[in-house]
Amino acid sequence: MATLADVARHAGVAASTVSYVLSGKRSVSEATRRRVQRSIELLNYHPHAGARALASSRANVLALIVPLRGDLYVPVMMQIAIGVVTTARQFGYDVLLLTNDEGSDGIRRVASSSRADAIILTDIGMEDGRIDAVRKAGIDAVLIGVPADPAGLDCVDLDFAEAGRLCVEHLTRLGHRTVAFIGEAEGIYRRHVGFAERTLRGIRAAAAARGVDLVHRPCEGSYEAAAGVLARILEERPHTTALIVQNEAIIPPLMSLLRMAGRTVPEHVSIVALCPDQLAEQTSPRLTSVNMPAQELGTRAVDLLMRRMNDGDSGEVVLIPPGLTVRGSTAQAPGTEEQPVSAL
Amino acid sequence: MATLADVARHAGVAASTVSYVLSGKRSVSEATRRRVQRSIELLNYHPHAGARALASSRANVLALIVPLRGDLYVPVMMQIAIGVVTTARQFGYDVLLLTNDEGSDGIRRVASSSRADAIILTDIGMEDGRIDAVRKAGIDAVLIGVPADPAGLDCVDLDFAEAGRLCVEHLTRLGHRTVAFIGEAEGIYRRHVGFAERTLRGIRAAAAARGVDLVHRPCEGSYEAAAGVLARILEERPHTTALIVQNEAIIPPLMSLLRMAGRTVPEHVSIVALCPDQLAEQTSPRLTSVNMPAQELGTRAVDLLMRRMNDGDSGEVVLIPPGLTVRGSTAQAPGTEEQPVSAL
DNA sequence: AAGGCCAATCGAAGCGCTTCGAGACCGGGC
DNA sequence: GCCCGGTCTCGAAGCGCTTCGATTGGCCTT
Incomplete structure (x- = not known):
């Protein structure tokens, strides 16, 4: 050599x-x-990468920390990773993949051995212990997700509150007054994962503002869970005409369950999903949805990191504006009439 | 510091x-x-990791190359990655994540800059150009997947041929004589991706051996594709009583389509899936399936790599024996009788 | 013609670690 | 009492690169 x-x-x-x-x-x-x-x-x-790292004290490596659980929003994580890796390469960086089971130790290890120059954290809780580890380690970092107090931190995320608002707005325009929000699994809320909380708040606020009768039901990813949650909603609130669904895994079961219950989508029940466009295109009818731009999150995170490392910028929270795409799963609420456009 | x-x-x-x-x-x-x-x-x-790498000429890093396409068997890739990372850590290695868009260049880059000591390749084609790059770069590697000629290479994979055989065997025991295999997307076969070809061969051989009337239909991941393929099967071969499905993405659509067509699972049509257990548990009825032990693939790949690097072993092809779990989606073929066990 | 300036190049001093040969010391065997 | 073999420790020589003066010419000023 x-x-x-x-x-x-x-x-x-x-x-x-x-x-x-x-x-x-x-x-x-x-x-x-x-x-x-x-x-x-x-x-x-x-x-020789090692020699370079030693002499220049820069490794040209970023660390990406992903959650260990293989069950949760997996395709989204994968997309984020792809966005991160391809963007990092454009800046001449390689990406080290860490799992969350190392937790804050992983951050310390990577930082203090100079294996990586900076870190990208995902799956951010409202009060996330790793933030402290990052501060103490004195390593540059960007969070994909926003904690309760983002002061001094660089964060990127979809504007989930706005996403929630968009869903409600779309439904109220179509005359829906009784809406159920089928959210993520109970555990996510218990862990206070940022995106879930923000979505919920956005939906609640919008519903309150428009006098929509809203109920929130967490839901696990299994068929049974979906069946249970749906049955309860239909029983307790038979007038429900619209569903907002965040847990992408249960969308297919939900649609067959509705069909079996004799409620067709969108004639009897409208559905708005928060999920990647790709998924929304795969069902029948296609889903009206707010997109989850996962790959862009990865790309933006790296951009932010580069700016932080090179220009010394910091403390920026980038909220990507969500977009709602109308597809076939939402329609005018039964028994209501289309509102004249001027009344919107 | x-x-x-x-x-x-x-x-x-x-x-x-x-x-x-x-x-x-x-x-x-x-x-x-x-x-x-x-x-x-x-x-x-x-x-200091760099100083160490320089002095010892070992980086203590593995590179994992994943396909760029965010659409294909994503959860499986993610599981593999998790298996690789956690196992690598146990051996004191970190994992560098590369995407396939760098292709063979990425291999050369990582190898010749000594950024990584070894490479794990995924998504292996029967004739995979990257194998040559690995040889030339003179870097240790393990493939997750098996190419046409694995001489001298270390490979890990599920025994897909056996998996296919298991599916056919299970169905014939239940009296099914007309079976359709709904496979991966056309493009996968065109690229001669190993696992798809092997599954197909295993199924074909088993079907031939048992006189099963088999047809193979590739299928994209969309609802429309599934609808088209299913309609064609039901039209051309109305006696079809069983489906083997490999493209996990279309399982939910397939099940609703069958329901809409008035064919219930498993009474009229049996389904065997090749997919992760987790997914098989999420439908209703639950799917009889051959498991895809993705995380284990990652773990075994690292084990193999360590043995190769430390003991100088090489040229081993590890085929993980598949297991078929009977769940609710398969039943005795309509109009047939249960075979006495002795006749199996 | 002397001075000054700039661009282009060189040499040496590390960066923080591993590794190898050699020394120091100790107890046992003769 | 001396030599031998171990065990433990040390010092020095790199590993391959970056970076910081310092040096060299050439050209423009004055």
């Missing part, structure tokens, strides 16, 4: 000159640059 | 002694060892 010294010898220059050709940190004459470049190619030279 | 030299000074020993305490490569007296340990803790010392 060729080293920088080999290249320097071959090109007849000093090692430092090769280094400057590579980094561009000092000017090098066109002639020399070309000669060095040729030697690099001829010798098939690749700088 | 404390360095090894700081620790040595604090403990009153030579730097090399500290190093030996850390690595255990030479014996150190109990007294010294303790003194050094105390200093390490007091100074909160963590070895």
Whole structure:
């Protein structure tokens, strides 16, 4: 394996000159640059990452911490990871994958061994212990998700409160007055995971503002859970004409259950989902939904991190504005009439 | 940040002694060892990963290459990743995440810059160009998946041929004679992805051996695709009494479509799925299925890699034996009688 | 013609760790 | 009393790179 010294010898220059050709940190004459470049190619030279990290004290590596649980919003996490990796590569960074079972220890380990220059955290709780670890470790970080107190932290997330509001708004325009919000699993709320809480608040606030009769029901990802929750809703609140669904896993079961209960979508019941567009396109009828731009979250997180590391910016909370796409799962509420546009 | 030299000074020993305490490569007296340990803790010392990599020429990092497409068997990939990361950590390794858009370049880059000591490849094609890149780069690797010619390579995979056979066997025992295999998307077969081809072969061979009338239909992940494929099967082969389904994404649509077509599962049509158990548990009725042990694949891949790196073993193909779990989606074929056990 | 400035290049000093050869010390065998 | 073999420790030499003066010419000023 060729080293920088080999290249320097071959090109007849000093090692430092090769280094400057590579980094561009000092000017090098066109002639020399070309000669060095040729030697690099001829010798098939690749700088040694470890040596570089040691000499420059920058590893050119980001750490991405993902939740361990293989059950929760998996496709979303995968998309985030893909966004992070591809964007990081554009900045010359590689990505280290950590799971949450190492918890704050992982953060400390990676930071204090200089394995990574910065960290991206996901699955942020309202009061997240890892934030403290990040502060103490003195390593740059970006959160995908927003904790209760984001002061001084860089965060990226979908504006879930606004997403919730959009759902309610869409439904009220269609004349729905009795709505059920089928949310994430109980445990998510107990852990105070930010996005779930914010969605709920957004929906509640919007419902209150518009006089919508709203009920919130957490729901696990299984068929049985969906069946139980739906049965209870239909029994206790038979006038329910619309559902907002956040737990993407139960959307297919929910739709067959409704069909079996003799309630067709969207004639009897409208459904708005909070899920990736791809999923919304896969059902029949297609789902009116607020998109979950997972890959963009990853991309934006890296952008933010780069700005933070290079320009010293920090403390920015980026909320991506959600968009509601009307598809086939929502319709005018039964027994109501279309409102004239001017009345909106 | 404390360095090894700081620790040595604090403990009153030579730097090399500290190093030996850390690595255990030479014996150190109990007294010294303790003194050094105390200093390490007091100074909160963590070895610098880059310096270590440079001096020892081992990075203690594995690279995991995942497909970029966010659509294909995503939960499976995520599980594999989790298995890889947690197992790698047990061996003191971190995991670098690469996407396939870098392709063979990524392999070369990581290998020749010594960023990683070994590579785990996923989504293996029968003739996979990256295998050549791995050979040329001279880096240890393990494939999750098996190419056409695995000579000299370490591979881990589910025994898909056997999995296919199990499905057919289960169905024939229940008296089914006309079976449709709804497979992965067309493109997968065109790319000759190993697992899809092997499953198909296993099913075909088993069907031929038992005189089962089999048809294979590739199918995309969308509702429409599922509807089209199912309609065609029911039209062309109305006697079909059983389905084997590999593309997990279309299982929910398939089940509602059957219901809408007035064919109940399992009374009129039996379904066997090739999918993670978790998914098989989420439908109603629950699916008789062959499990996809994704996390185990990741774990085994790392085990294999460690054995390869430490003991110099190589050329092993580990096929995990599949298991079929009978749940509610399969039943005796209509118009047939239960076979006495002795006739099996 | 001397002085000054800039661009281009060099050499040396690390970065923090591992590893190897060698020294110091101790007890046992002759 | 001396040599031998172990055990424990030390010092020095790198690993391959970056970075910071310092040096060298060439060209423009004055």
